[in-house]
Amino acid sequence: MSNTLTDIASSVIDELSAVLSSAQIVTGARTESNRRDQSEGTPSGEPLAVLFPASTEEVAAVVTIAAAHRIPIVPQGARTGLAGGGNAIEGALVLSTTKLKKILSVDVANQTATVQAGVRTIALARAAEAVDLFYPPDPGSWRASTIGGNVATNAGGMLCVKYGVTGNFVRQLTVVLADGSIVHTGQRTIKGVAGYNLTALLVGSEGTLGIITEITVGLLPKPASPSGVSATFTHPADALAAANSIIAGARRPSVLEFLDGACIAAINAYDPASTLPAGAGALLLVQSDQLGQSREDAEAYAEVLRANGATDVAIAHDAESLERLMSARRLLHPAVHSARGGALNEDVTVPRSQLGALLDGLAEISRELDVPISTGGHIGDGNLHPVIGYNPDVPAEIDAAHAAFARVIALAIALGGSASGEHGIGVLKRDHLDDELGPVLRDLQRRVKAAFDPHSLLNPGKKL
Ligand SMILES: Cc1cc2nc3c(=O)[nH]c(=O)nc-3n(C[C@H](O)[C@H](O)[C@H](O)COP(=O)(O)OP(=O)(O)OC[C@H]3O[C@@H](n4cnc5c(N)ncnc54)[C@H](O)[C@@H]3O)c2cc1C
Known part of the structure; x- marks a missing residue:
């Protein structure tokens, strides 16, 4: 850091010390733990400081100081983000909201x-x-x-x-x-x-x-305590047909989740307690929390699943056995990550009618680029999380994983969908926005950003 920059930095810290206590200002090596969210392979920098304001007024005071010095601010929650949105930027002020907890x-x-x-x-x-x-x-x-x-x-x-x-x-x-x-x-x-x-x-x-x-x-x-069903299928296409039948029916599921065969294999390898049938091609999890009819709904869903070729069907009406059915779904990311050591998380979403084309396209990308893609997620919403595995010690695998990542997003957009259903754009998916929004909308969005933030101080380089 040049002398001038060091002087500005220390005068900013002095000004911040007038509005926050010393416990609310973290600098130097201790900022390391606030550098990144949970995304993989996204850039981050060393912030000038990490700040922990505890009220709206303290946040406003911090932002006023940052604005006066034209210093960027990165808001951070719990840093569980998966797109690099909360990653620190070199020389910025990171504003953690973790003390705003009332x-x-x-x-x-x-x-x-x-x-x-x-x-x-x-x-x-x-x-x-x-x-x-x-x-x-x-x-x-x-x-x-x-x-x-x-x-x-x-x-x-x-x-x-x-x-x-x-x-x-x-x-x-x-x-x-x-x-x-x-x-x-x-x-x-x-x-x-x-x-x-x-x-x-x-x-x-x-x-x-x-x-x-x-x-x-x-x-x-408050809804009813949920009842649920899990069912495995030989082919993902049968699971998709079953999910479509459920969506088309009069009953409204509160959960409708999917795991493909690669996810099932990864979860079985990762969790010795897993009871998922080895060799299954897909799994569906369905729940109902409808007051007065959640049990009946679960039984009806089981029938629909069987009619669509489900092999192992398990029904749960109490919280403990339901948790056993659902716990496998929560292992999707850690299981796939541990299988190869590295994993890129997709979050693509398509109109539900295009889910079949999405699953076929994912299989094609996996085959053509020779990368493992394990797909699970919110099939009822048309929002899936293909997870692309790679060995972080093998550069060719890293390159192939990134190439597959871009192709999966292009596929979702071509099917009328989006690069991100829920995780956000952050820094991870910014390069794909032009394809999805087109130049006119992209420009309009930049002008909206400029109206809110004319000096581009709020989380610059993210989202747009
Ligand atoms: C195991 C796991 C499971 C997950 N499951 C899901 C899931 O099912 N669905 C889903 O949508 N996501 C999921 N995520 C992603 C992540 O948890 C969500 O994006 C979550 O909303 C991020 O919250 P956070 O407090 O951690 O925010 P952070 O990661 O800290 O920040 C996320 C973004 O929000 C901005 N931000 C944070 N707080 C504020 C604020 N107060 N004002 C303005 N901007 C702010 C940050 O700058 C950043 O751009 C999962 C992540 C993990 C690790």
């Missing part, structure tokens, strides 16, 4: 909850449950991820097939803008159309338009 209110009469952005997803869900209400969005990372991160990525999860994604529940946001001003978007009410819908614009903006400090979400009445 549940401010749970309003039973209006069925809403208001929380600070650093509250963990599971804590919000439990607070709603405590008053017989329900916050459905359930990313697999929910024990660690923050609500702010979920809003910033518009996170999904297994229950989205019935309830929708995080954005469907967001009513109101408190946001610190790039110049340090504080705004409240949206409304607490169910309806409201005054002005443009900036809440919807901020949802999924990955920290590039504003720093979300407080969130009001809508809640639902």
